[in-house]
């Protein structure tokens with residue numbers, strides 16, 4: 139079973155929520171799924187994992203893998219790895235990310251890897267999230283929102299994946315904005331314009347419990363295509 143890189147059209151589009159929901163839904167159909175957040179950034183939590191994203195992801199997947207594998211590098215400022223490096227003088231360790239991913243892959247059937255920001259978030263000079271995905275040798279799923287502007291962001295993201303020869307398994311529309319496009323129209327247009335399948339759309343999630351996430355993701359996402 140192939141691992142999947144959950145990329146987004148931007149930061150705050152819902153990569154963490156979608157990855158968590160997928161982890162729950164896959165676990166419920168008996169896939170041994172692990173999670174990874176190669177680089178995380180922001181204010182460190184006082185308890186548990188430093189990254190709140192990692193906390194949400196591991197709770198959803200119900201894994202207890204060591205933090206140095208799940209999140210090999212944490213920057214305590216909200217910035218890209220590149221900017222964090224320049225500001226804090228801590229260089230992003232790509233080789234550590236790749237070796238941690240390899241180790242984690244041996245512990246589970248598949249890993250859901252949450253990206254950072256958008257697809258061109260810089261890690262090093264001339265080395266972006268796209269380069270990392272390419273080196274991990276896994277396909278990607280693109281999380282996009284439904285708000286006006288999303289068509290532009292989604293096309294740019296998919297064009298970049300094409301440029302870097304990253305297979306795109308599908309798009310997931312995170313329909314949590316109340317002023318977004320009607321999902322039916324957005325799905326039609328994104329599929330026609332990009333040739334990539336929309337695997338489903340997720341409404342506003344009120345309840346992050348296991349049962350709620352499983353119900354929402356099982357109902358709304360084409361998990362079979364995701365696993366193919």
Ligand SMILES: Nc1ncnc2c1ncn2[C@@H]1O[C@H](COP(=O)(O)OP(=O)(O)O)[C@@H](O)[C@H]1O
Nearest residue numbers: 146149150151152153154155314340341342343
């Ligand atoms: N489907 C959703 N339902 C409700 N709130 C959501 C949903 N998706 C995202 N959010 C909100 O948006 C914020 C950003 O989502 P998150 O998954 O952390 O984005 P990303 O990982 O892409 O930065 C979350 O903290 C949450 O408040």
Ligand SMILES: [Mg+2]
Nearest residue numbers: 153154191252
């Ligand atoms: Mg996140």
